[in-house]
Amino acid sequence: MPPKDKTFDLALELHRAGRHDEAMRTCRKLLRRKPTHHRALGLFAHAALETGQLAQAREAAERLATLRPDDVAGWNLRGRVALLEGDAETAHAVQ
Numbered sequence: 001m002p003p004k005d006k007t008f009d010l011a012l013e014l015h016r017a018g019r020h021d022e023a024m025r026t027c028r029k030l031l032r033r034k035p036t037h038h039r040a041l042g043l044f045a046h047a048a049l050e051t052g053q054l055a056q057a058r059e060a061a062e063r064l065a066t067l068r069p070d071d072v073a074g075w076n077l078r079g080r081v082a083l084l085e086g087d088a089e090t091a092h093a094v095q
Contacts, residue, residue, distance in 0.1 A: 005030070011043055020047040024056075038068050045077045049084070057081045065094075 011026035027044035030037055041064040048057035058081045065074030075094050082091035 005037075007033075008037070008040055008043070011040065015043055015047050015050075020050040023047040024051070024053075036067055038064055038071070038073075041067065042073050042077065045081075049077075049080065054081055054085055058085070 007026060007030045011023045011030065014020075014026060015023035024044055024047045027040045027047065030040045031044070034040070041060050045057045045060035045064065048054070048060060058078065061074050061077035061081055063074075064071075065078055068074060079091045079094045082088070082094065
């Protein structure tokens, strides 16, 4: 089992507490160190959705889907963003 990542744990705790902007900042710090941290990308996308920052959510979801193409999480996030952006065609294609 990989060692616990305290930065990710903090970001998750902030997100769960509804402190989405702080969770995003914490995820950014982690992603600067580990750009391929898939859990941080997903959490960042969720927090961005919660704050209505669709462009940032889309970018994170696309990175996640590219990084882990066999994992549905990134594709589902990308579909949610597309729906919120009013792009039903993309949403249907990626989900």
